[in-house]
Amino acid sequence: MNLSVTIERAEQVDDMDKSIQQLSVRFLGVGGASQQGIGHASAVVEVEDQKLLIDCGPGTLHRFVEHYDCLPDAIFITHCHLDHVGDFENFFIRCLFSNSRKIRPKVFVPSAIVHLLQLRVASYPSPLAEGGTNFWDAFQMIPVLDTFYFADVVFHVDAVRHHAPNTAFGLGVKDTFFYTGDTRPVPELINQISPVTKIFHDCTTIGNPSHTGIDDILREYTQEKIQQMWFYHYTTEEDVKVFRQHNLQVVLPKDSYTLDIPGESRFPR
Ligand SMILES: [Zn+2]
Ligand SMILES: [Zn+2]
Numbered sequence: 353m354n355l356s357v358t359i360e361r362a363e364q365v366d367d368m369d370k371s372i373q374q375l376s377v378r379f380l381g382v383g384g385a386s387q388q389g390i391g392h393a394s395a396v397v398e399v400e401d402q403k404l405l406i407d408c409g410p411g412t413l414h415r416f417v418e419h420y421d422c423l424p425d426a427i428f429i430t431h432c433h434l435d436h437v438g439d440f441e442n443f444f445i446r447c448l449f450s451n452s453r454k455i456r457p458k459v460f461v462p463s464a465i466v467h468l469l470q471l472r473v474a475s476y477p478s479p480l481a482e483g484g485t486n487f488w489d490a491f492q493m494i495p496v497l498d499t500f501y502f503a504d505v506v507f508h509v510d511a512v513r514h515h516a517p518n519t520a521f522g523l524g525v526k527d528t529f530f531y532t533g534d535t536r537p538v539p540e541l542i543n544q545i546s547p548v549t550k551i552f553h554d555c556t557t558i559g560n561p562s563h564t565g566i567d568d569i570l571r572e573y574t575q576e577k578i579q580q581m582w583f584y585h586y587t588t589e590e591d592v593k594v595f596r597q598h599n600l601q602v603v604l605p606k607d608s609y610t611l612d613i614p615g616e617s618r619f620p621r
Contacts, residue, residue, distance in 0.1 A: 373612060373613060373618075374610055374611060374612055374613060375397055375398060375399045375505065375525065375528065375529075375610075375611055375613055376397070376398040376608050376609065376610045376611070377395050377396070377397055377398075377529055377531070377550075377552070377608065377609045377611065378395060378396045378398060378419075378606070378607070378608040378609075379393075379394070379395045379584065379603050379604075379605060379606065379607050379608070380394045380395065380396060380405075380412055380415040380416060380419070380605070380606075381393055381394050381409070381411070381412060381415060381605055382584040382585065382586065382603050382604065382605050382607075383585065383586065383587060384435065384534075384556060384563065384585045384586065384587055385433065385434075385435040386587055387435075387586075387587055387588075388587060388588045389588070389589070390586070390587075390588070390589060390605050391411060391412070391415060391605050392407075392409025392410060392411060392412055392435045392436070392438075393407065393409065393435070393436070393534075393554075393584055393585045394406055394407045394408060394409060394412045394415075394436075395407075395531060395552070396416065396419075396420075396424070397502075399502065399503035399504075399505055400503065402425050402426075402502065402503035403420060403422075403424050403425050403426075404424065404425065404426045404427070404428060404460075404502050404503070405424040405426070405427045405428070406427070406428050406430065406523060406531060406533075407427075407428075407429060407430055407436040407437070407533075408427060408436070408437060408438070408439040408440060408442075408443055409434070409435040409436050409437070409438050409439060410434070410435070410438040410439055411439065412439050413439045413442050413443055413446065417446075422452075423443075423446060423447065423455070423457060424457055425455065425457060425458070425503075426457055426458035426459070426460060426502055427443070427457060427458070427459055427460070428460040428461075428507075428523050429459070429460070429461050429462070429465070429469060430520060430521055430522065430523065430531075430533030430534065431465060431468075431514060431515075431519055431520035431521065431533060431534060432465055432468040432469055432471075432472045432473075432519070433534065434472070436533075436534070437469065437472055437473050440472075440473040440474075441473060441476075441479075443457075443490075444479065444487060444490045444491075447490035447491065448480070448485070448490050456490060456491055456492045457491055457492070458491070458492045458493075458494050458502070459488075459491045459492065459493045459494065460494050460496050460500055460502070460507075461493065461494070461495055461496065462495075462496060462497075462509055462511075462521045463495040463496060463497055464511075464518045464519065464521075465519055465521075466493075466495050468519065473487070474487035474488060496509055497509070498510070501619060504618060504619040505525055505613060505617060505618060505619070506525065506526070506616075506617045506618075506619065507523060507524065507525055508523075508524055508525070508526060509521050509522070509523055510522050510524070510530075510541055512532055512533055512534075512535035512536075512538050512541065513535050513536040513537075513538055514533070514534040514535045514536065514554075514562065514563075515562065520533055520534055520535060521533060522535065522538075522541070524545075524549070525613060525617050526546075526549075526614065526616065526617045527546050527548050527549055527614045527617065528549060528550070528611045528612065528613050528614070528617065529549060529550045529551070529552065529609070529611055530542075530545055530549055530550075530551050530552070531552045532551070532552065532553045532554050533554065534554050534562070534563060534585060535553075535554045535563075535564060536559075536561075536562075536563070536564055536568070537564050537568045537569065537571075537572035537573070539572045539573060542573060542577055543577070545580075547576065547580065549580065550580060550582065550609060550611060551577075551580045551581045551582070552581075552582050552583075552584055552603060553569070553581045553582070553583055553584075554583075554584070554585040555568075555569055555583035555584070555585065555586065555595070555600070556585060556586045556587060556591070557586065557587075557591050557594045557595070563585065566594070566595065566598055566600065569581070569583075569600065570598070578600070581600070581601065582601045582602065582603045582609075583595055583600055583601065583602050583603065584602070584603040586602075592604070
């Protein structure tokens with residue numbers, strides 16, 4: 353190996369060392385559509401000072417601003433049920449009228465559900481009474497297929513099982529975390545995930561055609577996989593006891609997990 357190649361490799365290693373090493377996943381709410389006091393399911397991926405909000409059901413934006421005292425830099429939408437997008441109009445108004453940094457938050461949306469998001473949150477005629485503004489003028493919409501960059505980190509997007517096919521998606525960073533969003537069990541997906549990945553999985557105490565239940569978890573996944581899982585999207589604080597009776601790990605509102613990001617998921621600076 354000649355000297356110039358050696359120096360170049362050393363510089364690459366040095367670049368990687370300067371890149372981001374960790375992220376945190378902080379939950380704002382952990383509940384389903386009929387949650388009672390535990391907030392609608394949503395989390396924030398923190399990468400240095402950049403914050404990516406996952407979903408914005410009713411009350412989520414208030415929880416976000418209360419914690420961070422600013423608006424999100426970006427949002428990822430898992431699917432278009434109102435417990436996940438119901439705060440979008442609030443987000444729109446705040447971006448236009450109380451956005452001191454004058455940013456247009458990025459809205460990462462799986463391309464398969466862009467039309468659903470449009471119908472659910474952006475189709476109201478003349479979103480401002482005075483006219484002259486389109487809903488998406490307040491944001492930077494970025495449709496995504498299976499990967500996207502945020503804060504120099506590579507995120508991947510995978511379809512899950514929630515109502516009609518290809519209408520709900522999970523979000524993750526390889527070998528770091530995977531957030532299922534709302535889903536029935538997805539062993540075909542979860543079994544591909546490495547053992548070092550922390551998995552945040554939809555679960556309520558009793559399953560139904562829309563969501564995973566405790567019996568589904570115990571039937572569909574191996575004990576090794578269950579040990580990687582933390583459960584959310586339940587209904588009341590009382591449910592936590594039931595999860596623990598089955599030795600299942602539960603996410604509580606405001607819980608935060610700091611995780612290492614492997615080199616291949618980081619874009620060198
Ligand atoms: Zn939900
Ligand atoms: Zn849902």
